[in-house]
Amino acid sequence: MRFKLKGTGGFASALLVFTPIVVPNTSLAYPIDCAILLCLSGGWPASAECTAARAEFIRRITPWPIEPPLQIWRCPMSVALQGDAPAERLWSISATALPAQTYKPQAALMRDLAIQVAGGPGANADISGPAFDFVRSIRVYDIDWYAWAGTTSDGDREVCHIPKARKRLGSYGPQGDFHWEGLSITTAPSWLDMNLHPDGPCVAAGRFRGVGVEWTDYFGAHGFELVRY
Incomplete structure (x- = not known):
């Protein structure tokens, strides 16, 4: 959006360029x-x-x-x-x-x-x-994991290669504050369907990348959604 300033001297031709600021309409x-x-x-x-x-x-x-x-x-x-x-x-x-x-x-x-x-x-x-326990039941799983069994570069011993290892859990605090924390790949819920398996030195070999969310409503029913990418 451009506004031209009217006036005298150097200000007569001044041109201000404004970058629109989007203010959320609450x-x-x-x-x-x-x-x-x-x-x-x-x-x-x-x-x-x-x-x-x-x-x-x-x-x-x-x-x-x-x-x-x-x-x-x-x-x-x-x-x-x-x-x-x-x-x-x-x-x-x-x-x-x-x-x-x-x-x-x-x-x-x-x-x-x-x-x-x-x-x-x-x-x-x-x-x-307790009426708001359903808020605290929400869990978000952000996982980008890739692991495979192999040997060291000199072939000296077998190791687990893990080039991708992002695994975190998002949850809500007592007043609805959201935070991330670390997650053990072996404790991820089965509904994520990661298809990882033990292989030699790897406790969870395979490839998985996705984000999942689960919840329990007020009446105790469990639900989830998984987005793989």
């Missing part, structure tokens, strides 16, 4: 993470809102870059909301996007989450309680 940016929060808790029921939320949840772990699939800090818990529109949108998600739960005793969960997420000034943003 009124548009936050609902998807609130929807992810609510839809994940209910086991991703079939609805337009939850389909979009799940698609964004999976997109974020698709390389590159690999992002936290739920960015709860973008859902304005304990924030003074301007007007009723944001709260109404979250109530709509909890009431209509999760129809399977609305007639169950557990339906209060969706309402309680919506209240905590979209409540007015002073809303409680503490998610350390």
Whole structure:
């Protein structure tokens, strides 16, 4: 975007070039993470809102870059909301996007989450309680592994060659903070289907590259998605 300055002297022909800065529109940016929060808790029921939320949840772990699939800090818990529109949108998600739960005793969960997420000034943003265990159940596996059995360059002894060894686990803390830590290749879950096997000095020989995410919803159902690349 170019702006020409009017004036006298050297400033008369000055030309400033501005690089547009994209400022997130929080009124548009936050609902998807609130929807992810609510839809994940209910086991991703079939609805337009939850389909979009799940698609964004999976997109974020698709390389590159690999992002936290739920960015709860973008859902304005304990924030003074301007007007009723944001709260109404979250109530709509909890009431209509999760129809399977609305007639169950557990339906209060969706309402309680919506209240905590979209409540007015002073809303409680503490998610350390058991109602939010489904957030802490999320695990992200980022693995780029290649290992094969061979010998040293002089053929003196057999060794395990590991030219690729990225293996890390992403998880959430008590308040929804996301962090990475190391992962043992032998403790990766079976649903990753890495097809690695012991071979001589290698405890896990083979090639695998992919990102996976797993979760357990509020009702205890386990789910996962794997993206190989």
